[in-house]
Amino acid sequence: xxxxxxxxxxxxxxxxxxxxxxxxxxxxxxxxxxxxxxxxxxxxxxxxxxxxxxxxxxxxxxxxxxxxxxxxxxxxxxxxxxxxxxxxxxxxxxxxxxxxxxxxxxxxxxxxxxx
Numbered sequence: 824x825x826x827x828x829x830x831x832x833x834x835x836x837x838x839x840x841x842x843x844x845x846x847x848x849x850x851x852x853x854x855x856x857x858x859x860x861x862x863x864x865x866x867x868x869x870x871x872x873x874x875x876x877x878x879x880x881x882x883x884x885x886x887x888x889x890x891x892x893x894x895x896x897x898x899x900x901x902x903x904x905x906x907x908x909x910x911x912x913x914x915x916x917x918x919x920x921x922x923x924x925x926x927x928x929x930x931x932x933x934x935x936x937x938x
Contacts (some may be wrong), residue, residue: 842879843869848907849883855891856905868910881918882910889917892927900927 846869847861856864872882889909892898904913917923 831884839870839873840866842873846879846886850886850906850909853886855890855893855909856903857877858906864907868907872914873898882914885914885918888920888923889913891920892917892923897929898924898927899929 843866844861847858847865853855869882873879886909892900893903916926
């Protein structure tokens, strides 16, 4: 369902909602894969990351790192995830910029970039 349509969440969920919305908007600002609507699945996945001990800044930093590596020809990573997939599959891969740079740096490769 789309968030806001009869949504009556627990107080903790409602308390996280402004942070969740901010992260959702931040993701869309990067123009990786834009989502038209913030669904309950987006809210649940972002909230789970926040409840796991990651801050909004941690999540945004990982998004920034992914965005930079994705868009730079210096790196071979080109796969574009949506936000939910990024949080499931890519968040930890891109959490530390130096590790991500080392892992995805072009190393004398010729030919097209791959994802």
